[in-house]
Amino acid sequence: MTELRPTEDTVSLARRREADDPSSPVARFGTDRALMLDAGVAIAPWQIAYQTYGALNADKSNAVLVCHALTGDQHVGNTHPVTGKPGWWTSMIGPGKPIDTDRYFVICANVLGGCLGTTGPASTNPATGKPYGLDLPVITIRDMVRAQAALVDSFGIGELFLVIGGSMGGMQVLQWAASYPERVFACLPIATGPRHSSQNIAFHEVGRQAVMADPDWRGGRYLDFDVSPRKGLAVARMAAHITYLSEAVLHRKFGRRLQDRDKPTFGFDSDFQIESYLRHQGMTFVDRFDANSYLYMTRAMDYFDLAADHGGVLANAFKGTKTRFCVMSFTSDWLFPTTESRSVVHALNAGGASVSFAEIVTDRGHDAFLLDEPEMFKIVNGFIASAARARGLKEGAR
């Protein structure tokens, strides 16, 4: 009988070290710079871990903020300190890439509630000297953006040239445009929506229940006992991972093909390739991610509802905005279908905003934004070039 049997190893120990003392640069904010949260509580001290690429120009007009997705982090363009793998968006960001680090100063920060150096449930609670666990207030997308704004302040940057991100990152992009319209010249939300749907919440709730059903979760205090709800988190990841892919891509990649054999085993081992693939996804995830952070990230996405925050009218979130938008979706994304992107576009149109919209034809589902999608790169390239001209950024100049 093959169960999910992940084993604690050096990888996850490395990850646990990253929570308080990350290998990334960290901006620390003391009790005089408390962060007020939507939950109605302030946290202090707090910190935000980030990576930068490229150089900030003299008038600080070439800064690009990249917002990461649910299980992403600040390591967008460098080798990951825990997994040793390449950054999660090296196809998009780097010298000569659509977001050209020879030209732009790119910032990517671990989100509030994360587990790689920004204050989150795995961070030490200054009041107790122990990990926060669930004593950290629930975080919202707006809180994440508020924390990022403080980081951007610390660089002395007034207006960001571009804010870009996919999925939960795209939610942050939209929130930036709504919270700080005067600080965002251009923004590019990808594979996202203005709110989390009922079905999206449902899948997240399954994931949370899988984590909390694991006896090693221990009411969220597992770090105190040097354990973690690895099986529960792996199941959560497996369920979520299905939603990141389309039926078509699963069929193309795995179909009903068996794992290294001709005939089924008539047992409960990984008979099918798709089973083995999913188990692998679950098991590798638990090494690099904190289970409580997973609860906080999913909750933040569930709570996201830009229209509700603006009297029920999405257009009000972007009223009178001068920001230029490029909204992008993928045909086979059933987690954030094109209808969600269209509702953003309609709201922007209603306010007379500058917006372009692209629906990219692909069978790769939601995760397409992380993959090699030439059409996506072309559109990002074009949008950035046009925005750069409008912003007066000279070709090749800093």
Place this chain on the structure above:
Amino acid sequence: MTELRPTEDTVSLARRREADDPSSPVARFGTDRALMLDAGVAIAPWQIAYQTYGALNADKSNAVLVCHALTGDQHVGNTHPVTGKPGWWTSMIGPGKPIDTDRYFVICANVLGGCLGTTGPASTNPATGKPYGLDLPVITIRDMVRAQAALVDSFGIGELFLVIGGSMGGMQVLQWAASYPERVFACLPIATGPRHSSQNIAFHEVGRQAVMADPDWRGGRYLDFDVSPRKGLAVARMAAHITYLSEAVLHRKFGRRLQDRDKPTFGFDSDFQIESYLRHQGMTFVDRFDANSYLYMTRAMDYFDLAADHGGVLANAFKGTKTRFCVMSFTSDWLFPTTESRSVVHALNAGGASVSFAEIVTDRGHDAFLLDEPEMFKIVNGFIASAARARGLKEGAR
């Protein structure tokens, strides 16, 4: 913190009694009537629990076999002995209903591998005197049908007038047509397909891993310890339940509405109605279903691939069939989308079979077949009336 905290109660004790000595009639087969399984092993003795409604006519030509879905059972038209709820298809079956018990003799049997009286993992293994657990060989859809054929034999019925069922029940319908073409006059597979897709297998694998990750599963031997993997099974049910509904119906029924309050709690309780609904689905399921049976049922569906069993050509499964078919799907069913039904229709057409096909417009998703869908009833009515005429069954006569 609200966790899934189902409590063992009288309901599930009643269910456990049903495994060996059900309140339904039971056909028992001794060692002289061993059942050969696709796994290559024979089981004996074995038993099959069933319910019947209406009366068999003199020439035994009015028998209808109803095949139940993954978590269904034989209690299609009577009060359920464990939950006390009405039968699962009382809208379809009963006096004056589309399957009219004043006219037809309806049989519904608990499937092989089930937990309500037919031999399954919760049944006592005659070799050990303890529950089978995972010592029962893995069951296939063909094995279920083989067992049903033995039950039909025991009634002295040669040819069934109709075999009908939805989802996993529909798989059995297709398998009946393939295994015993001369014993099925008409068949009506609903919301099903000729094989389980990669995405379908993926969701089932998540459910199985959720069950097996629960320490109370104990390698499948939980009944020996008088425990059961209730939290794991509840998570499995929650994940599966999402796939039974459409995004549209979730939006219509729940949307982003909060549970009995105006503002989110900023915690991990059931804030949203959809969360509370799913938790309820998970918790009530564990009272009436055996966790190992869930593993066996999902595996049987995953293994189902009619084309593969017939040299890779689905049409070969129905070659030369005289059975009349009515194939039905629902527009919003993303678990068994219409394309799956169409592939069955194409295969039947290729062989020149008598087949009609209906795709019913509804936003209720896969579970529509269990609900009050007037269009479905109308089509079933019409198909049965036409088949009855062809079979020479007189109106109102037995």
